[in-house]
Amino acid sequence: MSEAATIHLLVAGDPGQLTGGYRYDARIVEGLRALGRIVCVHGLPGRFPLADDTARQSLARTLAGLADDTTVVLDGLAANGLPDVLMQHAGRLRLIGLIHHPLADETGLDTTTRAALLQAESRAIEVLDHVVVTSVFTADRLSALGMGGPERTVIEPGVARPALGERGETDCCQLLCVASITPRKGHDVLIEALAEITDLDWHCRLVGSMTHAADWAVSIERLIADRALESRISLDGALADEALARAYTQADLFVLASHYEGYGMVVTEAIAHGLPVVTTTGGALACTLPDGCGIAVAPGDAPALAGALRRLIASPERLESCAQGARSARANLNHWSDAARDFAAVLERNHRGVFS
Numbered sequence: 424m425s426e427a428a429t430i431h432l433l434v435a436g437d438p439g440q441l442t443g444g445y446r447y448d449a450r451i452v453e454g455l456r457a458l459g460r461i462v463c464v465h466g467l468p469g470r471f472p473l474a475d476d477t478a479r480q481s482l483a484r485t486l487a488g489l490a491d492d493t494t495v496v497l498d499g500l501a502a503n504g505l506p507d508v509l510m511q512h513a514g515r516l517r518l519i520g521l522i523h524h525p526l527a528d529e530t531g532l533d534t535t536t537r538a539a540l541l542q543a544e545s546r547a548i549e550v551l552d553h554v555v556v557t558s559v560f561t562a563d564r565l566s567a568l569g570m571g572g573p574e575r576t577v578i579e580p581g582v583a584r585p586a587l588g589e590r591g592e593t594d595c596c597q598l599l600c601v602a603s604i605t606p607r608k609g610h611d612v613l614i615e616a617l618a619e620i621t622d623l624d625w626h627c628r629l630v631g632s633m634t635h636a637a638d639w640a641v642s643i644e645r646l647i648a649d650r651a652l653e654s655r656i657s658l659d660g661a662l663a664d665e666a667l668a669r670a671y672t673q674a675d676l677f678v679l680a681s682h683y684e685g686y687g688m689v690v691t692e693a694i695a696h697g698l699p700v701v702t703t704t705g706g707a708l709a710c711t712l713p714d715g716c717g718i719a720v721a722p723g724d725a726p727a728l729a730g731a732l733r734r735l736i737a738s739p740e741r742l743e744s745c746a747q748g749a750r751s752a753r754a755n756l757n758h759w760s761d762a763a764r765d766f767a768a769v770l771e772r773n774h775r776g777v778f779s
Contacts, residue, residue, distance in 0.1 A: 429461045430494050430770060433485060435471035435478075435501040438464045441632060441661040442603050443688040444523045447557060447580050448498060454763020460770075472504035472526045472540060479505055486512045494774050496521055497551075499544070506546035513550040517774050520547070520554040524561050524685025524706065525568055530607035541568060548572035553773045555766065558686040560707035576769050580688045581759030582695035585668060587750065596736045598627035599674035599698075601667065601689040602681065604640040604658075609680035609703070609722065611646055616680070616728035618650040623736045625655065627678070630670055632661040671696040676735060676742065678702065682722045687711040695753050699745030701731045713755075715748030 432438075434448055452462050465485050469478025482505055489495065492515075499522040502509060509518060527541040548554060548565070554575045556562045562575050602608035610629060617627060633640035640658075647656050662670060671677075677693035683706040690711045693700050700717035702708055712719050718734065720727035735742045 429463055430455065430496060431463050431465060431485075431489060432496045432498070433465045433467060433482070433501050434498045436466055436468070438466045441663065441667075442635070443580075443686075444498070444500065447523065447688060448521070450581065450759045451578075451763055451766050454759055455767055455770075457760070458763060458767050460767065467501050471500050472543075473536070474504050479508060483508045483511070486516065489516060491515050492517065492774070494519065494770055496555075496770075499523065499526065499547075503544040503547040504540060506543055506550065509547055509550050518551045519769065519773060520551040522554060522556050522561060522565070522685075524683070525564055525570075527568070528564070528683055528685075528706070530605075530682050545570045553769060555769060556685075558707040558710070560710060561685045564685075564706075576765070578762050578765045578769070579757055580686055580691060581757045581762040582691055582753070583759060584695055584753060584756065585671075587697045594624055596623070596625040596742075597673060597675045598625055598678050598732075599630065599670055599676070599693075600627065600678050600680070601630045601670070601692075602679060603631040603635050603661075604629070604633045604643055605636040606639055607682050609682050609705075610643045612682075612723055612725050612728060613678060613680040614643070614646050614650060614652065614656065615725035616732060617652060617656065619726065619729035620733050620736065621652075621655070623733065625732075625736055627656045628659055628670060628674070629656060630659045630662050630667065633658065668696075671698065674698055676701065676732075677717075678728075678732065679708070680722070680728055681705050681708060684708045684711070691756060694749045695756055697746055697750045697753065699735060699742055699749055701728065701735065703728070713748070713752040715745065716752050717745045717749070 455462050467481040469475055469481050471478050494517040496519045526544050527537045548570050549572050551573055553573050555578050556575055559577050562577055677698045677700045679702040685707055687708045690700055690702055702719050703722040704719050705722035718731040720731050
C-alpha cells in the first residue's frame, strides 16, 4: 500500500482529551482502523483556534511532511483558524474538514474575535476538498453564516449501546452532567437552577475537564460555595471511558445546560444508557433530544431549568415515563461502526482507488 494510502488526522493539542469533539474523533479513528484503514493521528502543539506561532508552525510542518495526494482529515479546531497554511497545500493534498461547530459560535467571544474567526474559517473551508459535519444543524449553520466551499456530509456521532441494568431504588435523585467546565456549557445556569430546588432530595455530579478554561472553573467552584451547595454538587473532573460509563449507570437523571452545542453527544449517550434528560434547546440540542425522553428549555434560563428538574425529580412516575422513552429511543440511535463506515465512504469518494 502506498504512503498516500495512510489517512492523517490532525487535531489541536493532545488527541486523548476527554471532550465530545475529541471523543468523536477517536471513535472515528477506531472505526476506520477496524475497517482496515491505516490512520495516523497528529496532535499539534500550540494555541488554537486563535493560533500562535507554535500552532502555525506545527500545522505547516506537519502538512509539508506529507506525500502528494495524501488524504488529510483536519479537525476544524486545529486548522480552520489558519487558512493561509491550508492554501499552500490545496490541490497537492486531499483536505477533508471535520467541523463540530463553527469557531465563531463559541460562547463568550468579543465582536472582534468572532469576526476574525468567522473570516478565517470561511477562507479555510473554501480550499477544502470536502467537509464532514456532525449534525444537520451545523451544516445549516455554516450556510447561514455565509460559508460556501465544497460538498458537505453529515455524520452524526454514534453510541456503543451499553447493556441496561436495573437501577437501585434511592430516595436521593442522582443527577449527572457531563461537560467540560467552560462558559458555553452553562454550569453557572445549572447551579443557579439547582439552588432553586434545594427542598428536593438530589445530588449532582459535574463530570468534565476543569483545565480548558481554568479561570471559569474557579468561578464555578466559587458559585457552588456561594450557594452553599458543596455537599450536594461534586466536581469530578474528566473521566476516562470506563469510569464515565459507570457514572451514567449510577445516575437517575442527566442534565445539560449548554448555551450551544454542535450536536450534543452526551445527550445521546445518556439516552443510550436509558436515562431521562433535562437539557436546553441551544444550537443542535433542539433536535438531539428525542420526543418523550425528557424536557428541553431555552438556554440561559435558570428558572425554566429549575422548573424542568423539579417536574421530574418530584414525580417518580414522570421520571420513569421519560426513562422508558429513553429505553425505547436507544434502539434508533446510530452506532459508532455505522458512523465509521459513512466516514470511510467519504474518504473513498474523495480519493477513489487509494484505499482499494
